[in-house]
Amino acid sequence: MVIYLRWIVALALVYLALTSNLEPSNIVVGLLLAGGVVALIRPPRRPTQPRRxxxxxxxxxxxxxxxxxxxxxxxxxxxxxxxxxxxxxxxxxxxxxxxxxxxxxxxxxxxxxxxxxxxxxxxxxxxxxxxxxxxxxxxxxxxxxxxxxxxxxxxxxxxx
Amino acid sequence: MEDIRALVAILAIMVGTFFSLAGVLGMVRLPDVYSRLHATGKVGIYGAVLLLVAAAVWTPLGWGRALLLMALLMVTGPVSAHVISSAAYRIGLPMKNAIRDDLAAAQSQADDN
Known part of the structure; x- marks a missing residue:
């Protein structure tokens, strides 16, 4: 779950950078879109976690x-x-x-x-x-x- | 502030255009597909990145979009150059004036075994 959240935040940041619009409604749209993408794609768990x-x-x-x-x-x-x-x-x-x-x-x-x-x-x-x-x-x-x-x-x- | 922004934009456009030109010139002058990829794949990206800097400074494009586009260009540019050169080698396009070819040596060694 935490891994999926990380992907959602990263994708939402990309969406915000592309639209360059930081209004709350746009942030919500970005998070929803990122959630949809992650639900469809199911990205693989990262093989290694950085220790430090x-x-x-x-x-x-x-x-x-x-x-x-x-x-x-x-x-x-x-x-x-x-x-x-x-x-x-x-x-x-x-x-x-x-x-x-x-x-x-x-x-x-x-x-x-x-x-x-x-x-x-x-x-x-x-x-x-x-x-x-x-x-x-x-x-x-x-x-x-x-x-x-x-x-x-x-x-x-x-x-x- | 406005003056500094204009100066940065003009400098970036001039240097970026210079490198784009150098890329095109390399495409014409260099002898074979592998060395041409050095000119188009890397110098061309360099020119595009500098033009993006100018656009971010001077037009309403915004830094977020510009930085994202630069990152995508830098990630995909070498990949496409590698894929084209790999495909060229596999269909057997020769190198002109090559002074060594470790890959051909390795392949003939593998064929012998």
């Missing part, structure tokens, strides 16, 4: 900030490659271990790798190896490893 809520919130914030910074760097880097006359790319597909075991962890780290400079996950195999297309594949492994380690550390704190 505060630390996992801090880690989530750091994770989102890291992602935002990576996106900015990624945009500038790709724009520079595209705009330079000689088009300096050395493309290739590099294998990187995902280093997490849960499905959610693998999905999140593949998402993060795809957001970071010049990398795009093409395929993930059964051994949790992410085959990543890089615009510059010469030093990709060491370069990706550093950024990847930080994110894995944060992800492990969010989902212990």
């Amino acid at each position: 809520p505060l630390r996992s919130v801090v880690a989530s914030a750091r994770y989102v900030l890291t992602l935002g910074y990576d996106m900015v760097v990624s945009g500038v880097q790709v724009a520079r490659i595209v705009l330079s006359p000689s088009l300096p790319i050395r493309p290739g597909i590099v294998a990187i271990p995902a280093e997490t075991n849960t499905d959610l962890g693998i999905a999140l780290s593949a998402h993060a790798v795809s957001l970071t400079p010049g990398e795009l996950v093409v395929e993930i195999d059964d051994d949790h190896m992410m085959y990543t297309h890089c615009l510059d594949a010469t030093h990709a492994e060491t370069y990706i490893k550093d950024a990847h380690d930080l994110r894995i550390e944060l992800l492990n704190e969010i989902f212990p």
Whole structure:
């Protein structure tokens, strides 16, 4: 029941953000709509509960900030490659271990790798190896490893 | 206050348009589907996010809606880029000027076993 309430509140917040109208009647409409959606879909119970809520919130914030910074760097880097006359790319597909075991962890780290400079996950195999297309594949492994380690550390704190 | 808002909106529009342009240019200049996805999938999102910032500051769109749209763009953008590249690899589209391909090596190794 508590889990369903959490989903209802989250969905109602999305509805309020979309309508950007905080009148009491609108809040009631949002809660009713969210309740209807949850009753129809029956979202699955979350597999793991964070043991230390505060630390996992801090880690989530750091994770989102890291992602935002990576996106900015990624945009500038790709724009520079595209705009330079000689088009300096050395493309290739590099294998990187995902280093997490849960499905959610693998999905999140593949998402993060795809957001970071010049990398795009093409395929993930059964051994949790992410085959990543890089615009510059010469030093990709060491370069990706550093950024990847930080994110894995944060992800492990969010989902212990 | 009004001046600052106008300045932020103008800056965001200019930078966002620049990145959208860079994305289109990358689509034209880069050699194959995988590298083109870098330009369209990520730089394009970057441009759209900055235009959303400008819209939130200067039009009655509101920050709630703008932030939600940004989050959705950032979550779905890499996913669609990954799905397109994965599909391209599965139907065997070649990479141009590739210097290495670990996935092909892994697949031929799996075929041998």
